[in-house]
Amino acid sequence: VIVSSPPFSLFYLVKKIKKRFKNIKIILDYRDGWSTRINNIFLFPFKYMVKTFIEKKILNYSDYIITATLNIKLKVSNLVGNKKKIILIRNGFLSKPKKKHKKNKKIKIGYFGLISDDNSSYRNIRIIFDTIKNNKILQDKFIFEFYGNNDIQSESIKSFNSFKFKKNISYKNALNKMTEMDFLLIIHTEKSTSKEMVTSKFYDYLASGSPIINISSGKNEAGEIIKKYNLGKNINYLEDNLSNFLTNLKRNKKKLKWNKNLEIFNRNYQNKKLLKLIN
Numbered sequence: 001v002i003v004s005s006p007p008f009s010l011f012y013l014v015k016k017i018k019k020r021f022k023n024i025k026i027i028l029d030y031r032d033g034w035s036t037r038i039n040n041i042f043l044f045p046f047k048y049m050v051k052t053f054i055e056k057k058i059l060n061y062s063d064y065i066i067t068a069t070l071n072i073k074l075k076v077s078n079l080v081g082n083k084k085k086i087i088l089i090r091n092g093f094l095s096k097p098k099k100k101h102k103k104n105k106k107i108k109i110g111y112f113g114l115i116s117d118d119n120s121s122y123r124n125i126r127i128i129f130d131t132i133k134n135n136k137i138l139q140d141k142f143i144f145e146f147y148g149n150n151d152i153q154s155e156s157i158k159s160f161n162s163f164k165f166k167k168n169i170s171y172k173n174a175l176n177k178m179t180e181m182d183f184l185l186i187i188h189t190e191k192s193t194s195k196e197m198v199t200s201k202f203y204d205y206l207a208s209g210s211p212i213i214n215i216s217s218g219k220n221e222a223g224e225i226i227k228k229y230n231l232g233k234n235i236n237y238l239e240d241n242l243s244n245f246l247t248n249l250k251r252n253k254k255k256l257k258w259n260k261n262l263e264i265f266n267r268n269y270q271n272k273k274l275l276k277l278i279n
Contacts (some may be wrong), residue, residue, distance in 0.1 A: 001259055014061045027277060028059065030067045032193065037190040054081060065276050068265040069221050071196040080216070089274055092198045092267030093207035096174040096258075106143045106250050109213065110181035112174055113201050116151040124189040125150075127215060128159050138162075147174060151215045178208035182251050183232065186214045186222060191238075194218040199226070203265050206231060209255040215242070231256060235243035 001024055003010050009131045011034075035051035038044075042215060059065060065080065066089045068071040073088045080086060087167040115125050125146075132138040141160050147166045154156050158165070161225055169177065178184055184205040188197050197220045205212050213230035214223045236247045263269060 002027045002029055004031060005034070006032055006033050008136070011058045011268075012057075014058050019063050021146050025064075026062045027064045027066060027276075028062045030065065030072050030076060032068075033072050033075055036072070036191055036196070051079065066263040066274065066277075067212070069196050069198045071221050075196070077171045087273055087277065090265060090270050091196070091203055092265050092270040093203040094267050095175070096207045097172075104143070104180075104182060107141055107182045107249070108180070109142060109144050109183045109185050110178060110210075111144065111146045111148075111185040111187070112204075113179065113199070114150070115146050115148070116123075117154050117157050118151065121151075122190040122193070125152065125157060125187070127161060127187060127189055127237060127242065128162050129163075131246065132162060133160065135243060138243070142246070144235045145181075147177065175204060175208060178210055178237075180212060181210045183213045184210045185209065185248075186212060188214075188216045188217075188220060188222075194220045196221060198222045203267075204264060206262065209258065211252050211256060212247075229259065229262060 003013060003026065005011055005028070011028065014028070016026060017026060025097065027159055035047050035055050038047040038050070059076065059080050063074055065086045066077060067086065068089070068091060068258065070088055073086055075082050077086055113123070115123050115177070117125050117129075119126065128144065133156075142162055143164065145164045145166060148168055152164055157163065170227070186199065188194050188201060188204070190197075194216050195218060197216070199222070202212070202222050202225075212226055214220070214226055214234045214238055216223060216234070217238050218236055221256060223236075225236055226232050233245075233249065
């Protein structure tokens with residue numbers, strides 16, 4: 001039985017399953033952290049209670065724990081006595097699209113996925129808008145294309161000349177579109193989850209061969225991977241000036257060079273780890 005979360009309330013089933021079916025193998029799948037996401041100092045007593053008396057006990061009932069990111073694995077390891085039963089299985093990419101890079105007049109930055117202008121959103125477009133809305137140089141330099149669902153209430157953002165909001169497109173077409181971009185954009189504006197964040201689209205971005213721009217509220221795992229494998233640029237906008245970053249950003253003349261080391265991010269490679277646990 002594989003129990004995936006969130007919602008973490010599903011993990012409460014583990015004890016009941018184990019009690020009723022003693023020989024069954026239980027695998028807990030962490031897509032996000034649980035108690036580790038509680039960072040408000042006033043909630044620390046609550047965090048301690050959840051971590052010590054609920055999460056830790058449930059983890060020890062399981063046979064294996066799989067995590068989506070390295071940071072979640074490290075945090076979960078602190079709660080589990082047997083570190084060997086914690087396995088990192090990343091989302092990975094399905095396939096590599098054919099490279100169709102186009103020469104764009106302006107530097108074209110593509111974003112794929114949910115975007116919002118809500119200040120409480122994990123992916124708040126206002127970070128970009130507020131930076132370039134009064135900067136004619138940056139408006140002449142960049143064009144941003146957003147593909148997928150969007151929750152934009154501001155008419156100023158909807159009609160902004162540097163932003164183009166596109167409809168949802170198929171997975172295959174999205175991969176092809178990614179290859180046409182000068183850069184692919186990741187935005188993560190929620191501080192408490194930033195460190196453990198690696199979105200699924202990151203791996204598709206990687207497979208496309210287009211350089212990645214990672215804009216985050218604090219250090220995060222996606223940024224560490226980008227830095228390690230030289231996949232693009234990172235900025236923590238809480239510490240560094242986003243306007244200066246964009247002003248100094250230059251178009252790459254060539255696509256990213258595919259390295260054999262990047263094959264570890266292939267979804268088939270990652271899924272083999274799960275097959276070993278099941279078998």
